[in-house]
Amino acid sequence: MSVAELLVSVGKPDEAIAFPRWMMLPALVLVSLGSIFRFQARLADGPWILLASAVALAGTKLGARLGNPLMGPFVGALLLGLAANLFARLRVPTPQLLLVPGLALLVPGSFGLRSLNSMLSGESTAGIDQGFQMFMMAIALVAGLLFSNALVKTEANS
Amino acid sequence: MADAYLGSFVHWIPLASGMVILLPGLSLVDSIEELANGHLASGGARMAGVGVAFLALIFGVLLA
Numbered sequence: 001m002s003v004a005e006l007l008v009s010v011g012k013p014d015e016a017i018a019f020p021r022w023m024m025l026p027a028l029v030l031v032s033l034g035s036i037f038r039f040q041a042r043l044a045d046g047p048w049i050l051l052a053s054a055v056a057l058a059g060t061k062l063g064a065r066l067g068n069p070l071m072g073p074f075v076g077a078l079l080l081g082l083a084a085n086l087f088a089r090l091r092v093p094t095p096q097l098l099l100v101p102g103l104a105l106l107v108p109g110s111f112g113l114r115s116l117n118s119m120l121s122g123e124s125t126a127g128i129d130q131g132f133q134m135f136m137m138a139i140a141l142v143a144g145l146l147f148s149n150a151l152v153k154t155e156a157n158s
Numbered sequence: 159m160a161d162a163y164l165g166s167f168v169h170w171i172p173l174a175s176g177m178v179i180l181l182p183g184l185s186l187v188d189s190i191e192e193l194a195n196g197h198l199a200s201g202g203a204r205m206a207g208v209g210v211a212f213l214a215l216i217f218g219v220l221l222a
Contacts, residue, residue: 107183
């Protein structure tokens with residue numbers, strides 16, 4: 001019995017309805033607007049944040065097609081790191097401007113929450129599985145970033 | 159307690175979408191990157207912070 005069940009009756013909901021695929025584009029704009037507020041960026045940096053979000057999302061979708069589920073975060077982080085380092089060489093003052101909002105889309109935080117949720121509700125094996133998956137995704141992200149730093153040198157990482 | 163929404167997936171979606179702001183995912187990636195670069199003290203400390211943040215968040219989730 002939870003606090004929520006005391007307040008309202010919790011019924012079994014119907015099946016979740018997925019958004020159509022074209023909703024990705026408005027969602028991308030919305031998430032970059034949200035990133036401006038979340039990271040307290042200047043409004044003038046909005047296009048860069050939009051670009052970073054688009055690169056991260058496209059890289060993840062591209063990598064997910066390669067078969068291995070860990071290729072999604074890896075390719076996303078690799079493309080994002082390449083874009084950030086290249087643009088840091090060209091005009092953007094620091095690669096972090098693209099890295100942080102892009103990486104915020106890729107991080108496997110929800111897996112950790114799901115893992116602890118499973119563990120605390122008695123499904124220890126599923127919880128351990130999801131926790132391990134979270135760590136592997138984080139390591140795939142870091143591997144993508146390290147590869148991109150090795151491929152494109154900037155003043156920051158040389 | 160938690161199976162009020164664990165049994166159904168729909169309760170999970172608004173929970174996770176609101177929780178995304180609070181989750182320490184970026185710190186987790188930061189900590190692993192620091193550990194990979196050999197900054198063991200800061201990486202380890204950051205990873206401990208991530209673990210505690212996860213535990214604190216899940217306590218709130220279980221309570222609700």
